[in-house]
Amino acid sequence: MSAALQVEGLNRAFGALPVTRDVSLTLERGARRALIGPNGAGKTTLVNLITGALKPHSGRVALNEEDITTLSQADRARRGLARTFQINQLFRGLSVLENLCMTIGERDGHCNNLWRSAGSRRVVIDEALDHLDSLCLTDDALKLVRELPYGRQRLVEIAIALAQKPRVLLLDEPAAGVPSSESHLILDVVAALDPDIAVLIIEHDMDVVFRFAKEITVMVQGAVFTQGTPEEIMNNEQVRAVYLGQKGHQGGRHG
Amino acid sequence: MAASDVMNGTDRGLARERAAEYLLSRHRFRVAEALPWLVAIAAFFIVPDRMTFGSQVLIMVMFALSLDLILGYAGIVTLGHAAFFGIGAYTVGLAAARLQWSEPISGLFVAAIAAAIVGFITGWFLLRYRGLTLLMLTLATAIMLQETGNLRSDISGGYDGLPGLMFKPLLGAFDYDLYGHTYYLYVLAVLAVVFYFVRRIVYSPFGQALTGIRENVRRMHAIGSPVHRRLVAVYTIAAAIAGVAGALFTQTNAYVTLTVFDFDNSAKVMVMLILGGTGRLYGAFVGAAVYMVLEDYFSKLSPTFWQFGIGLLLVLVVLFARRGVLGLFESVGELLTKGKKR
Numbered sequence: 014m015s016a017a018l019q020v021e022g023l024n025r026a027f028g029a030l031p032v033t034r035d036v037s038l039t040l041e042r043g044a045r046r047a048l049i050g051p052n053g054a055g056k057t058t059l060v061n062l063i064t065g066a067l068k069p070h071s072g073r074v075a076l077n078e079e080d081i082t083t084l085s086q087a088d089r090a091r092r093g094l095a096r097t098f099q100i101n102q103l104f105r106g107l108s109v110l111e112n113l114c115m116t117i118g119e120r121d122g123h124c125n126n127l128w129r130s131a132g133s134r135r136v137v138i139d140e141a142l143d144h145l146d147s148l149c150l151t152d153d154a155l156k157l158v159r160e161l162p163y164g165r166q167r168l169v170e171i172a173i174a175l176a177q178k179p180r181v182l183l184l185d186e187p188a189a190g191v192p193s194s195e196s197h198l199i200l201d202v203v204a205a206l207d208p209d210i211a212v213l214i215i216e217h218d219m220d221v222v223f224r225f226a227k228e229i230t231v232m233v234q235g236a237v238f239t240q241g242t243p244e245e246i247m248n249n250e251q252v253r254a255v256y257l258g259q260k261g262h263q264g265g266r267h268g
Numbered sequence: 269m270a271a272s273d274v275m276n277g278t279d280r281g282l283a284r285e286r287a288a289e290y291l292l293s294r295h296r297f298r299v300a301e302a303l304p305w306l307v308a309i310a311a312f313f314i315v316p317d318r319m320t321f322g323s324q325v326l327i328m329v330m331f332a333l334s335l336d337l338i339l340g341y342a343g344i345v346t347l348g349h350a351a352f353f354g355i356g357a358y359t360v361g362l363a364a365a366r367l368q369w370s371e372p373i374s375g376l377f378v379a380a381i382a383a384a385i386v387g388f389i390t391g392w393f394l395l396r397y398r399g400l401t402l403l404m405l406t407l408a409t410a411i412m413l414q415e416t417g418n419l420r421s422d423i424s425g426g427y428d429g430l431p432g433l434m435f436k437p438l439l440g441a442f443d444y445d446l447y448g449h450t451y452y453l454y455v456l457a458v459l460a461v462v463f464y465f466v467r468r469i470v471y472s473p474f475g476q477a478l479t480g481i482r483e484n485v486r487r488m489h490a491i492g493s494p495v496h497r498r499l500v501a502v503y504t505i506a507a508a509i510a511g512v513a514g515a516l517f518t519q520t521n522a523y524v525t526l527t528v529f530d531f532d533n534s535a536k537v538m539v540m541l542i543l544g545g546t547g548r549l550y551g552a553f554v555g556a557a558v559y560m561v562l563e564d565y566f567s568k569l570s571p572t573f574w575q576f577g578i579g580l581l582l583v584l585v586v587l588f589a590r591r592g593v594l595g596l597f598e599s600v601g602e603l604l605t606k607g608k609k610r
Contacts, residue, residue: 090492154287
Protein backbone atom coordinates (compact mmCIF):
# COMPACT_ATOMS: atom_id res chain seq x y z
CA MET A 14 0.00 0.00 0.00
CA SER A 15 1.14 3.51 -0.79
CA ALA A 16 0.99 6.41 1.61
CA ALA A 17 -1.92 8.74 0.91
CA LEU A 18 -0.51 11.35 3.25
CA GLN A 19 2.97 11.58 4.62
CA VAL A 20 4.14 14.14 7.15
CA GLU A 21 7.85 14.28 7.99
CA GLY A 22 9.51 16.29 10.74
CA LEU A 23 7.05 19.20 10.84
CA ASN A 24 7.99 22.09 13.07
CA ARG A 25 6.09 25.26 13.79
CA ALA A 26 6.23 27.84 16.53
CA PHE A 27 4.03 30.81 17.39
CA GLY A 28 6.60 33.32 18.51
CA ALA A 29 8.72 31.60 21.14
CA LEU A 30 6.14 28.88 21.74
CA PRO A 31 6.75 25.69 19.77
CA VAL A 32 3.32 24.25 18.92
CA THR A 33 4.37 21.51 16.53
CA ARG A 34 7.60 19.69 17.34
CA ASP A 35 9.10 17.32 14.84
CA VAL A 36 5.81 15.61 13.98
CA SER A 37 5.89 12.69 11.56
CA LEU A 38 2.76 10.84 10.55
CA THR A 39 1.75 8.52 7.73
CA LEU A 40 -1.75 7.76 6.50
CA GLU A 41 -1.97 4.74 4.23
CA ARG A 42 -4.70 4.56 1.63
CA GLY A 43 -7.97 3.87 3.42
CA ALA A 44 -6.45 4.59 6.83
CA ARG A 45 -8.69 5.22 9.83
CA ARG A 46 -6.53 7.08 12.26
CA ALA A 47 -7.55 9.05 15.30
CA LEU A 48 -5.49 11.92 16.63
CA ILE A 49 -5.96 12.38 20.36
CA GLY A 50 -4.31 14.40 23.04
CA PRO A 51 -5.08 16.90 25.78
CA ASN A 52 -6.28 20.41 24.99
CA GLY A 53 -3.51 22.55 23.55
CA ALA A 54 -1.54 19.54 22.31
CA GLY A 55 -1.38 21.06 18.83
CA LYS A 56 -3.86 18.83 17.02
CA THR A 57 -5.67 21.57 15.12
CA THR A 58 -2.37 23.29 14.35
CA LEU A 59 -1.18 20.04 12.79
CA VAL A 60 -4.31 19.96 10.59
CA ASN A 61 -3.65 23.57 9.60
CA LEU A 62 -0.08 22.69 8.68
CA ILE A 63 -1.18 19.70 6.62
CA THR A 64 -3.84 21.67 4.72
CA GLY A 65 -1.55 24.64 4.18
CA ALA A 66 -3.55 27.15 6.25
CA LEU A 67 -0.28 27.53 8.17
CA LYS A 68 3.23 27.25 6.79
CA PRO A 69 5.65 24.98 8.68
CA HIS A 70 9.05 26.34 9.69
CA SER A 71 10.60 23.07 8.67
CA GLY A 72 9.50 19.65 7.53
CA ARG A 73 7.67 18.16 4.60
CA VAL A 74 4.13 17.16 3.63
CA ALA A 75 3.42 14.74 0.78
CA LEU A 76 0.05 13.83 -0.71
CA ASN A 77 -0.04 10.64 -2.77
CA GLU A 78 3.77 10.67 -2.97
CA GLU A 79 3.80 14.26 -4.26
CA ASP A 80 5.54 16.93 -2.20
CA ILE A 81 2.93 19.60 -1.44
CA THR A 82 4.83 21.53 1.24
CA THR A 83 5.03 24.71 -0.83
CA LEU A 84 1.57 24.50 -2.41
CA SER A 85 -1.32 26.80 -1.46
CA GLN A 86 -4.33 25.54 0.46
CA ALA A 87 -6.42 25.63 -2.71
CA ASP A 88 -3.89 23.61 -4.71
CA ARG A 89 -3.79 20.99 -1.97
CA ALA A 90 -7.59 20.84 -1.87
CA ARG A 91 -7.74 20.34 -5.63
CA ARG A 92 -5.32 17.41 -5.26
CA GLY A 93 -7.78 15.63 -2.99
CA LEU A 94 -7.12 16.92 0.52
CA ALA A 95 -10.31 17.92 2.35
CA ARG A 96 -10.97 19.01 5.89
CA THR A 97 -13.74 19.99 8.23
CA PHE A 98 -13.23 22.78 10.72
CA GLN A 99 -13.53 22.53 14.46
CA ILE A 100 -15.74 25.61 14.33
CA ASN A 101 -18.06 25.72 11.32
CA GLN A 102 -16.75 27.59 8.30
CA LEU A 103 -19.77 27.81 6.03
CA PHE A 104 -21.39 30.23 3.61
CA ARG A 105 -23.91 31.31 6.22
CA GLY A 106 -25.86 33.68 4.01
CA LEU A 107 -26.39 31.07 1.28
CA SER A 108 -28.71 28.11 1.16
CA VAL A 109 -27.48 24.64 2.06
CA LEU A 110 -27.86 23.55 -1.55
CA GLU A 111 -25.78 26.50 -2.76
CA ASN A 112 -23.04 25.59 -0.27
CA LEU A 113 -22.82 22.18 -1.91
CA CYS A 114 -23.13 23.42 -5.50
CA MET A 115 -20.31 25.88 -4.85
CA THR A 116 -18.06 23.08 -3.65
CA ILE A 117 -18.81 20.89 -6.66
CA GLY A 118 -18.41 23.87 -8.99
CA GLU A 119 -14.95 24.65 -7.62
CA ARG A 120 -13.97 20.98 -7.63
CA ASP A 121 -14.86 20.52 -11.30
CA GLY A 122 -13.58 23.92 -12.43
CA HIS A 123 -17.03 25.23 -13.43
CA CYS A 124 -16.40 28.37 -11.43
CA ASN A 125 -14.03 29.61 -14.11
CA ASN A 126 -17.11 30.13 -16.26
CA LEU A 127 -18.49 33.67 -16.29
CA TRP A 128 -21.22 33.20 -18.85
CA ARG A 129 -23.22 30.05 -18.36
CA SER A 130 -25.84 30.16 -15.62
CA ALA A 131 -24.95 28.30 -12.45
CA GLY A 132 -28.45 26.84 -12.48
CA SER A 133 -28.08 25.39 -15.96
CA ARG A 134 -26.05 22.39 -14.82
CA ARG A 135 -28.63 19.91 -13.61
CA VAL A 136 -25.87 17.35 -12.98
CA VAL A 137 -24.27 19.55 -10.34
CA ILE A 138 -27.56 20.20 -8.58
CA ASP A 139 -28.43 16.50 -8.62
CA GLU A 140 -25.06 15.53 -7.20
CA ALA A 141 -25.40 18.18 -4.50
CA LEU A 142 -28.83 16.81 -3.61
CA ASP A 143 -27.40 13.28 -3.48
CA HIS A 144 -24.85 14.40 -0.91
CA LEU A 145 -27.59 16.11 1.08
CA ASP A 146 -29.77 12.99 0.82
CA SER A 147 -27.07 10.82 2.31
CA LEU A 148 -26.89 13.13 5.33
CA CYS A 149 -30.68 13.57 5.64
CA LEU A 150 -30.40 17.24 4.75
CA THR A 151 -32.74 17.28 1.74
CA ASP A 152 -35.51 19.03 3.65
CA ASP A 153 -33.12 21.83 4.57
CA ALA A 154 -31.76 22.27 1.05
CA LEU A 155 -33.28 25.71 0.51
CA LYS A 156 -32.80 27.02 4.04
CA LEU A 157 -30.02 29.49 4.67
CA VAL A 158 -27.20 27.89 6.63
CA ARG A 159 -27.47 30.48 9.40
CA GLU A 160 -31.10 29.47 9.97
CA LEU A 161 -30.14 25.87 10.81
CA PRO A 162 -29.44 24.59 14.31
CA TYR A 163 -25.75 24.06 15.01
CA GLY A 164 -25.95 20.28 14.74
CA ARG A 165 -27.42 20.48 11.25
CA GLN A 166 -24.76 23.02 10.26
CA ARG A 167 -22.19 20.50 11.39
CA LEU A 168 -23.62 18.03 8.89
CA VAL A 169 -23.33 20.62 6.11
CA GLU A 170 -19.68 21.02 7.07
CA ILE A 171 -19.17 17.28 6.50
CA ALA A 172 -21.30 17.25 3.35
CA ILE A 173 -19.03 19.92 1.84
CA ALA A 174 -15.90 17.92 2.64
CA LEU A 175 -17.42 14.80 1.09
CA ALA A 176 -18.56 16.70 -2.00
CA GLN A 177 -14.91 17.51 -2.63
CA LYS A 178 -14.42 13.79 -3.35
CA PRO A 179 -11.26 13.74 -1.25
CA ARG A 180 -8.53 11.09 -1.15
CA VAL A 181 -7.52 12.26 2.30
CA LEU A 182 -10.04 13.63 4.77
CA LEU A 183 -9.16 15.46 7.99
CA LEU A 184 -12.03 15.68 10.45
CA ASP A 185 -11.46 18.17 13.26
CA GLU A 186 -13.88 17.14 16.02
CA PRO A 187 -16.82 16.51 13.69
CA ALA A 188 -19.31 16.04 16.52
CA ALA A 189 -18.16 18.99 18.62
CA GLY A 190 -21.04 21.13 19.80
CA VAL A 191 -23.67 18.67 18.60
CA PRO A 192 -26.21 17.36 21.10
CA SER A 193 -25.68 13.65 21.75
CA SER A 194 -29.16 12.92 20.38
CA GLU A 195 -27.90 14.03 16.97
CA SER A 196 -24.23 13.10 17.12
CA HIS A 197 -24.97 9.44 16.28
CA LEU A 198 -25.95 10.54 12.77
CA ILE A 199 -22.62 12.30 12.25
CA LEU A 200 -20.70 9.33 13.60
CA ASP A 201 -22.68 6.92 11.40
CA VAL A 202 -21.68 9.01 8.43
CA VAL A 203 -18.05 8.95 9.48
CA ALA A 204 -18.19 5.17 9.99
CA ALA A 205 -19.71 4.66 6.54
CA LEU A 206 -17.09 6.67 4.64
CA ASP A 207 -15.68 5.23 1.42
CA PRO A 208 -13.02 2.68 2.54
CA ASP A 209 -10.63 4.11 -0.06
CA ILE A 210 -10.45 7.53 1.62
CA ALA A 211 -7.72 7.96 4.20
CA VAL A 212 -9.28 9.57 7.28
CA LEU A 213 -7.65 11.37 10.16
CA ILE A 214 -10.11 12.27 12.90
CA ILE A 215 -9.51 14.49 15.91
CA GLU A 216 -11.95 13.43 18.59
CA HIS A 217 -12.28 13.63 22.35
CA ASP A 218 -14.97 11.02 22.82
CA MET A 219 -13.03 7.80 23.50
CA ASP A 220 -16.01 5.59 22.61
CA VAL A 221 -16.01 7.10 19.13
CA VAL A 222 -12.24 6.83 18.85
CA PHE A 223 -12.15 3.16 19.79
CA ARG A 224 -15.13 2.34 17.59
CA PHE A 225 -13.84 4.11 14.53
CA ALA A 226 -10.05 4.10 14.52
CA LYS A 227 -7.76 1.30 13.49
CA GLU A 228 -4.73 3.33 14.54
CA ILE A 229 -4.33 6.05 17.12
CA THR A 230 -1.75 8.80 17.38
CA VAL A 231 -1.38 10.52 20.73
CA MET A 232 -0.03 14.07 20.78
CA VAL A 233 1.23 15.86 23.85
CA GLN A 234 2.70 19.37 23.92
CA GLY A 235 3.14 19.59 20.17
CA ALA A 236 4.93 16.28 19.70
CA VAL A 237 3.82 12.77 18.88
CA PHE A 238 3.77 10.99 22.21
CA THR A 239 3.09 7.52 20.88
CA GLN A 240 1.09 5.72 18.23
CA GLY A 241 -0.38 2.26 17.84
CA THR A 242 -3.51 0.17 17.59
CA PRO A 243 -6.44 1.01 19.87
CA GLU A 244 -5.54 -1.96 22.11
CA GLU A 245 -1.94 -0.82 22.47
CA ILE A 246 -3.02 2.72 23.30
CA MET A 247 -5.64 1.55 25.76
CA ASN A 248 -3.10 -0.58 27.57
CA ASN A 249 -0.36 2.03 27.55
CA GLU A 250 0.19 3.18 31.11
CA GLN A 251 1.79 6.47 30.13
CA VAL A 252 -1.10 7.40 27.83
CA ARG A 253 -3.51 6.61 30.63
CA ALA A 254 -1.52 8.92 32.84
CA VAL A 255 -1.39 11.90 30.46
CA TYR A 256 -4.72 11.62 28.79
CA LEU A 257 -7.13 8.80 29.36
CA GLY A 258 -6.93 9.37 33.09
CA GLN A 259 -8.55 12.77 32.63
CA LYS A 260 -12.00 11.32 31.92
CA GLY A 261 -14.87 13.70 32.26
CA HIS A 262 -12.64 16.49 31.01
CA GLN A 263 -14.94 17.35 28.12
CA GLY A 264 -15.55 21.01 28.85
CA GLY A 265 -13.35 23.37 26.86
CA ARG A 266 -12.80 21.61 23.57
CA HIS A 267 -10.10 23.70 22.01
CA GLY A 268 -7.37 21.53 20.58
CA MET B 269 -34.46 14.82 11.64
CA ALA B 270 -37.35 12.64 12.78
CA ALA B 271 -39.40 14.08 9.96
CA SER B 272 -36.88 13.12 7.32
CA ASP B 273 -36.41 9.65 8.83
CA VAL B 274 -40.06 8.79 8.33
CA MET B 275 -40.30 10.61 5.04
CA ASN B 276 -41.17 8.28 2.21
CA GLY B 277 -39.65 8.19 -1.24
CA THR B 278 -42.13 10.42 -3.05
CA ASP B 279 -41.90 13.16 -0.44
CA ARG B 280 -38.15 13.17 -0.73
CA GLY B 281 -38.46 13.26 -4.51
CA LEU B 282 -40.74 16.27 -4.22
CA ALA B 283 -38.38 18.05 -1.82
CA ARG B 284 -35.52 17.39 -4.22
CA GLU B 285 -37.48 18.62 -7.19
CA ARG B 286 -38.48 21.80 -5.38
CA ALA B 287 -34.91 22.52 -4.32
CA ALA B 288 -33.55 21.85 -7.80
CA GLU B 289 -36.26 23.98 -9.41
CA TYR B 290 -35.23 26.96 -7.28
CA LEU B 291 -31.67 26.91 -8.54
CA LEU B 292 -32.66 26.02 -12.10
CA SER B 293 -35.02 28.98 -12.40
CA ARG B 294 -33.18 31.58 -10.36
CA HIS B 295 -31.34 33.16 -13.26
CA ARG B 296 -34.44 33.58 -15.44
CA PHE B 297 -35.68 37.10 -16.07
CA ARG B 298 -38.64 38.14 -13.95
CA VAL B 299 -41.35 40.57 -15.00
CA ALA B 300 -40.44 43.10 -12.29
CA GLU B 301 -36.98 43.42 -13.80
CA ALA B 302 -38.49 45.32 -16.73
CA LEU B 303 -39.50 48.14 -14.36
CA PRO B 304 -36.30 50.23 -14.25
CA TRP B 305 -35.99 50.05 -18.03
CA LEU B 306 -39.59 51.11 -18.51
CA VAL B 307 -38.98 54.04 -16.16
CA ALA B 308 -35.88 55.03 -18.14
CA ILE B 309 -37.83 54.92 -21.42
CA ALA B 310 -40.81 56.71 -19.91
CA ALA B 311 -38.51 59.49 -18.67
CA PHE B 312 -37.49 60.10 -22.26
CA PHE B 313 -41.09 61.00 -23.13
CA ILE B 314 -42.21 62.62 -19.86
CA VAL B 315 -39.26 64.96 -19.22
CA PRO B 316 -37.65 65.35 -22.66
CA ASP B 317 -36.01 68.61 -21.61
CA ARG B 318 -34.03 66.90 -18.79
CA MET B 319 -32.25 64.34 -20.91
CA THR B 320 -28.76 65.73 -20.26
CA PHE B 321 -29.40 65.16 -16.56
CA GLY B 322 -30.93 61.77 -17.40
CA SER B 323 -27.74 60.69 -19.17
CA GLN B 324 -25.72 61.56 -16.06
CA VAL B 325 -28.05 59.44 -13.92
CA LEU B 326 -27.64 56.46 -16.25
CA ILE B 327 -23.86 56.90 -16.24
CA MET B 328 -23.82 56.84 -12.46
CA VAL B 329 -26.05 53.74 -12.52
CA MET B 330 -23.41 52.02 -14.65
CA PHE B 331 -20.63 53.21 -12.35
CA ALA B 332 -22.50 51.97 -9.27
CA LEU B 333 -23.25 48.67 -11.04
CA SER B 334 -19.53 48.09 -11.56
CA LEU B 335 -18.95 48.78 -7.87
CA ASP B 336 -21.74 46.36 -6.92
CA LEU B 337 -19.89 43.59 -8.75
CA ILE B 338 -16.83 43.95 -6.52
CA LEU B 339 -18.33 45.36 -3.31
CA GLY B 340 -21.76 43.75 -3.26
CA TYR B 341 -20.83 40.37 -4.68
CA ALA B 342 -17.13 39.77 -4.00
CA GLY B 343 -17.02 41.86 -0.81
CA ILE B 344 -14.04 43.99 -1.92
CA VAL B 345 -14.21 47.29 -0.07
CA THR B 346 -12.65 50.08 -2.12
CA LEU B 347 -12.45 53.85 -1.86
CA GLY B 348 -10.61 54.25 -5.14
CA HIS B 349 -13.12 53.12 -7.70
CA ALA B 350 -13.04 56.58 -9.30
CA ALA B 351 -9.56 55.65 -10.58
CA PHE B 352 -11.12 53.49 -13.29
CA PHE B 353 -13.89 55.96 -14.05
CA GLY B 354 -11.15 58.55 -14.50
CA ILE B 355 -8.99 56.31 -16.68
CA GLY B 356 -11.97 55.73 -18.98
CA ALA B 357 -12.87 59.40 -19.01
CA TYR B 358 -9.33 60.50 -19.86
CA THR B 359 -8.79 57.75 -22.42
CA VAL B 360 -11.54 59.07 -24.70
CA GLY B 361 -10.75 62.66 -23.74
CA LEU B 362 -7.07 62.39 -24.65
CA ALA B 363 -7.83 60.33 -27.74
CA ALA B 364 -10.16 63.06 -28.99
CA ALA B 365 -8.05 66.05 -27.95
CA ARG B 366 -4.56 64.77 -28.83
CA LEU B 367 -5.05 62.03 -31.42
CA GLN B 368 -8.23 63.23 -33.13
CA TRP B 369 -9.77 59.82 -32.41
CA SER B 370 -13.31 61.03 -31.83
CA GLU B 371 -15.44 58.09 -32.93
CA PRO B 372 -17.56 57.44 -29.79
CA ILE B 373 -18.25 53.69 -29.86
CA SER B 374 -14.69 52.55 -30.57
CA GLY B 375 -13.70 55.03 -27.86
CA LEU B 376 -15.74 53.04 -25.35
CA PHE B 377 -13.84 49.86 -26.19
CA VAL B 378 -10.46 51.55 -25.87
CA ALA B 379 -11.53 53.09 -22.54
CA ALA B 380 -12.68 49.70 -21.28
CA ILE B 381 -9.38 48.08 -22.23
CA ALA B 382 -7.29 50.88 -20.68
CA ALA B 383 -9.25 50.73 -17.41
CA ALA B 384 -9.10 46.93 -17.40
CA ILE B 385 -5.31 46.98 -17.74
CA VAL B 386 -4.98 49.39 -14.80
CA GLY B 387 -7.51 47.31 -12.85
CA PHE B 388 -5.61 44.11 -13.51
CA ILE B 389 -2.23 45.50 -12.48
CA THR B 390 -3.38 47.34 -9.35
CA GLY B 391 -5.74 44.48 -8.42
CA TRP B 392 -3.00 41.90 -8.70
CA PHE B 393 -0.98 43.79 -6.11
CA LEU B 394 -3.71 45.17 -3.85
CA LEU B 395 -6.14 42.28 -3.56
CA ARG B 396 -3.82 40.37 -1.27
CA TYR B 397 -5.03 42.79 1.38
CA ARG B 398 -8.44 43.23 2.93
CA GLY B 399 -10.35 45.66 5.11
CA LEU B 400 -8.79 48.96 6.14
CA THR B 401 -5.46 48.27 4.44
CA LEU B 402 -7.22 47.71 1.13
CA LEU B 403 -9.35 50.81 1.68
CA MET B 404 -6.24 52.98 2.09
CA LEU B 405 -4.36 51.40 -0.80
CA THR B 406 -7.23 51.84 -3.28
CA LEU B 407 -7.66 55.43 -2.13
CA ALA B 408 -3.94 56.04 -2.63
CA THR B 409 -4.07 54.53 -6.12
CA ALA B 410 -6.74 56.99 -7.26
CA ILE B 411 -4.84 59.93 -5.77
CA MET B 412 -1.60 58.81 -7.43
CA LEU B 413 -3.31 58.65 -10.82
CA GLN B 414 -4.78 62.11 -10.26
CA GLU B 415 -1.41 63.55 -9.32
CA THR B 416 0.23 61.89 -12.31
CA GLY B 417 -2.27 63.75 -14.48
CA ASN B 418 -1.50 66.94 -12.59
CA LEU B 419 2.25 66.44 -13.06
CA ARG B 420 1.88 66.10 -16.82
CA SER B 421 -0.63 68.91 -17.26
CA ASP B 422 0.91 69.54 -20.69
CA ILE B 423 -0.84 66.33 -21.78
CA SER B 424 -3.81 66.09 -19.40
CA GLY B 425 -4.65 69.77 -19.25
CA GLY B 426 -4.20 69.68 -15.47
CA TYR B 427 -7.10 70.88 -13.32
CA ASP B 428 -8.43 72.94 -16.23
CA GLY B 429 -8.97 69.63 -17.99
CA LEU B 430 -9.73 69.09 -21.63
CA PRO B 431 -12.57 71.45 -22.57
CA GLY B 432 -14.58 71.60 -25.77
CA LEU B 433 -14.05 68.08 -26.99
CA MET B 434 -15.70 67.16 -30.28
CA PHE B 435 -17.01 63.68 -30.96
CA LYS B 436 -18.13 62.26 -34.27
CA PRO B 437 -21.85 61.53 -34.78
CA LEU B 438 -22.98 58.18 -33.42
CA LEU B 439 -22.76 55.42 -36.04
CA GLY B 440 -21.87 58.21 -38.42
CA ALA B 441 -25.50 59.38 -38.56
CA PHE B 442 -26.91 60.61 -35.22
CA ASP B 443 -25.41 63.87 -34.06
CA TYR B 444 -25.42 65.48 -30.64
CA ASP B 445 -28.50 67.63 -30.06
CA LEU B 446 -29.07 70.50 -27.66
CA TYR B 447 -31.31 68.53 -25.28
CA GLY B 448 -29.12 65.45 -25.26
CA HIS B 449 -31.81 63.13 -26.66
CA THR B 450 -29.39 61.21 -28.83
CA TYR B 451 -26.90 60.72 -26.05
CA TYR B 452 -29.58 59.64 -23.58
CA LEU B 453 -30.62 56.80 -25.84
CA TYR B 454 -26.97 55.99 -26.56
CA VAL B 455 -26.11 55.78 -22.84
CA LEU B 456 -29.26 53.75 -22.17
CA ALA B 457 -28.33 51.27 -24.90
CA VAL B 458 -24.77 50.90 -23.59
CA LEU B 459 -26.12 50.47 -20.06
CA ALA B 460 -28.45 47.71 -21.26
CA VAL B 461 -25.55 45.83 -22.86
CA VAL B 462 -23.33 46.27 -19.79
CA PHE B 463 -26.17 45.22 -17.49
CA TYR B 464 -26.73 42.06 -19.51
CA PHE B 465 -23.04 41.17 -19.08
CA VAL B 466 -23.07 41.87 -15.36
CA ARG B 467 -26.25 39.86 -14.88
CA ARG B 468 -24.74 36.88 -16.69
CA ILE B 469 -21.64 37.09 -14.51
CA VAL B 470 -23.63 37.36 -11.29
CA TYR B 471 -25.65 34.23 -12.02
CA SER B 472 -22.69 32.25 -13.41
CA PRO B 473 -20.69 29.75 -11.36
CA PHE B 474 -17.96 32.39 -11.26
CA GLY B 475 -20.42 34.85 -9.72
CA GLN B 476 -21.41 32.23 -7.17
CA ALA B 477 -17.75 31.77 -6.27
CA LEU B 478 -17.50 35.53 -5.67
CA THR B 479 -20.39 35.31 -3.23
CA GLY B 480 -18.56 32.45 -1.56
CA ILE B 481 -15.46 34.61 -1.13
CA ARG B 482 -17.62 37.32 0.42
CA GLU B 483 -19.35 34.87 2.75
CA ASN B 484 -16.36 32.85 3.95
CA VAL B 485 -12.94 33.13 2.42
CA ARG B 486 -11.43 30.41 4.66
CA ARG B 487 -13.92 27.90 3.36
CA MET B 488 -13.21 28.95 -0.23
CA HIS B 489 -9.51 28.20 0.27
CA ALA B 490 -10.40 24.86 1.82
CA ILE B 491 -12.55 23.77 -1.13
CA GLY B 492 -9.79 24.64 -3.57
CA SER B 493 -10.89 28.01 -4.92
CA PRO B 494 -8.13 30.17 -6.42
CA VAL B 495 -9.37 33.16 -4.44
CA HIS B 496 -6.80 35.74 -5.53
CA ARG B 497 -7.28 34.90 -9.21
CA ARG B 498 -11.06 35.22 -8.90
CA LEU B 499 -10.77 38.58 -7.14
CA VAL B 500 -8.34 39.96 -9.71
CA ALA B 501 -10.65 38.76 -12.50
CA VAL B 502 -13.73 40.49 -11.13
CA TYR B 503 -11.75 43.61 -10.21
CA THR B 504 -10.54 43.83 -13.82
CA ILE B 505 -14.08 43.44 -15.17
CA ALA B 506 -15.46 46.05 -12.77
CA ALA B 507 -12.62 48.41 -13.76
CA ALA B 508 -13.51 47.99 -17.44
CA ILE B 509 -17.18 48.81 -16.76
CA ALA B 510 -16.26 51.83 -14.64
CA GLY B 511 -14.01 52.85 -17.55
CA VAL B 512 -16.94 52.71 -19.96
CA ALA B 513 -19.01 54.84 -17.55
CA GLY B 514 -16.16 57.35 -17.41
CA ALA B 515 -15.86 57.40 -21.20
CA LEU B 516 -19.59 58.10 -21.52
CA PHE B 517 -19.19 60.89 -18.97
CA THR B 518 -16.57 62.59 -21.13
CA GLN B 519 -18.54 62.04 -24.33
CA THR B 520 -21.83 63.41 -22.95
CA ASN B 521 -20.23 66.43 -21.27
CA ALA B 522 -17.74 67.12 -24.07
CA TYR B 523 -15.13 67.95 -21.44
CA VAL B 524 -13.20 66.25 -18.67
CA THR B 525 -11.15 67.50 -15.74
CA LEU B 526 -9.00 65.77 -13.13
CA THR B 527 -11.86 65.99 -10.63
CA VAL B 528 -13.12 62.66 -12.03
CA PHE B 529 -10.35 61.03 -9.94
CA ASP B 530 -11.54 62.81 -6.78
CA PHE B 531 -12.11 60.94 -3.55
CA ASP B 532 -15.57 62.55 -3.72
CA ASN B 533 -16.34 60.54 -6.82
CA SER B 534 -15.28 57.24 -5.20
CA ALA B 535 -17.24 58.01 -2.06
CA LYS B 536 -20.31 59.20 -3.94
CA VAL B 537 -20.66 55.99 -5.93
CA MET B 538 -20.33 53.94 -2.75
CA VAL B 539 -22.98 56.03 -1.03
CA MET B 540 -25.28 55.52 -4.02
CA LEU B 541 -24.82 51.77 -3.91
CA ILE B 542 -25.35 51.51 -0.18
CA LEU B 543 -28.41 53.74 -0.51
CA GLY B 544 -29.90 51.42 -3.12
CA GLY B 545 -28.70 48.15 -1.61
CA THR B 546 -25.54 46.13 -2.28
CA GLY B 547 -25.34 42.73 -3.96
CA ARG B 548 -28.73 43.14 -5.63
CA LEU B 549 -27.99 44.28 -9.21
CA TYR B 550 -30.86 46.80 -9.11
CA GLY B 551 -29.54 48.55 -6.01
CA ALA B 552 -27.30 50.53 -8.38
CA PHE B 553 -30.35 51.72 -10.33
CA VAL B 554 -32.36 52.76 -7.30
CA GLY B 555 -29.41 54.24 -5.42
CA ALA B 556 -27.99 56.32 -8.26
CA ALA B 557 -31.41 57.58 -9.34
CA VAL B 558 -32.53 58.51 -5.82
CA TYR B 559 -29.21 60.19 -5.01
CA MET B 560 -29.00 62.18 -8.24
CA VAL B 561 -32.63 63.29 -8.22
CA LEU B 562 -32.46 64.38 -4.58
CA GLU B 563 -29.14 66.13 -5.15
CA ASP B 564 -30.70 67.98 -8.07
CA TYR B 565 -33.82 68.86 -6.05
CA PHE B 566 -32.00 69.90 -2.87
CA SER B 567 -29.44 72.00 -4.73
CA LYS B 568 -32.27 74.00 -6.31
CA LEU B 569 -34.06 74.27 -2.98
CA SER B 570 -30.98 75.50 -1.14
CA PRO B 571 -27.83 76.01 -3.20
CA THR B 572 -25.64 76.30 -0.08
CA PHE B 573 -27.02 73.60 2.20
CA TRP B 574 -28.07 70.89 -0.26
CA GLN B 575 -25.60 68.37 1.14
CA PHE B 576 -27.53 68.41 4.42
CA GLY B 577 -30.44 66.67 2.73
CA ILE B 578 -28.24 63.91 1.32
CA GLY B 579 -26.55 63.50 4.70
CA LEU B 580 -29.87 63.22 6.49
CA LEU B 581 -31.05 60.62 4.01
CA LEU B 582 -27.89 58.55 4.57
CA VAL B 583 -28.33 58.69 8.33
CA LEU B 584 -31.91 57.49 7.95
CA VAL B 585 -30.87 54.63 5.67
CA VAL B 586 -28.10 53.52 8.00
CA LEU B 587 -30.42 53.69 11.01
CA PHE B 588 -33.56 52.15 9.57
CA ALA B 589 -32.71 50.39 6.32
CA ARG B 590 -29.28 48.84 6.61
CA ARG B 591 -29.78 46.85 3.44
CA GLY B 592 -30.63 49.94 1.42
CA VAL B 593 -33.86 51.00 -0.24
CA LEU B 594 -34.25 47.66 -2.04
CA GLY B 595 -33.54 45.78 1.17
CA LEU B 596 -36.28 47.81 2.84
CA PHE B 597 -38.73 46.82 0.09
CA GLU B 598 -37.73 43.18 0.53
CA SER B 599 -38.32 43.32 4.29
CA VAL B 600 -41.74 44.90 3.78
CA GLY B 601 -42.54 42.28 1.14
CA GLU B 602 -41.54 39.47 3.51
CA LEU B 603 -43.71 40.95 6.26
CA LEU B 604 -46.71 41.12 3.93
CA THR B 605 -46.34 37.52 2.67
CA LYS B 606 -45.90 36.26 6.22
CA GLY B 607 -49.03 38.14 7.22
CA LYS B 608 -50.95 36.48 4.40
CA LYS B 609 -49.86 32.99 5.47
CA ARG B 610 -51.27 33.56 8.93
